[in-house]
Amino acid sequence: GAFNPNYAYANDNDFNEQAEWTVQAYQMxxxxxxxxPAFLWNLNFRVVxxxxxxxxxxxxxxxxxxxxxxxxxxxxxx
Structure with missing residues (x-):
């Protein structure tokens, strides 16, 4: 879920939904x-x-x- 107040609308999205929907986007x-070609940009912003x-x-x-x-x-x- 969201932890930045600017993205509070995403609080109801969990990690499993993120996984499901990201794979679904590539399948689409x-x-x-x-x-x-498509790539996913955000690898490690939770780290940096x-x-x-x-x-x-x-x-x-x-x-x-x-x-x-x-x-x-x-x-x-x-």
Whole structure:
């Protein structure tokens, strides 16, 4: 969930939803057929800028342990 007050609307999103929806976004891009290469930009803002608006979108925790979204991305079909 969100921990920056500017993104309080995201408080009802948990780590499992982040994982599910991120993988779903990649699947949608693949299925559309017209999307080229795609990448996920935010790897480690929980490490380098914890508590900021960027941190809640990261895929590793502030101790570098993988969040569910990291594992979901690693195991999704490429």
């Amino acid at each position: 891009m693949r299925d559309w057929g017209w999307v080229g 800028a914890d508590g900021t608006e960027k941190a809640q979108w990261g895929i590793v925790a502030n101790d570098w342990s993988p969040l569910p979204v990291y594992s979901a991305l690693a195991s999704m079909p490429k």
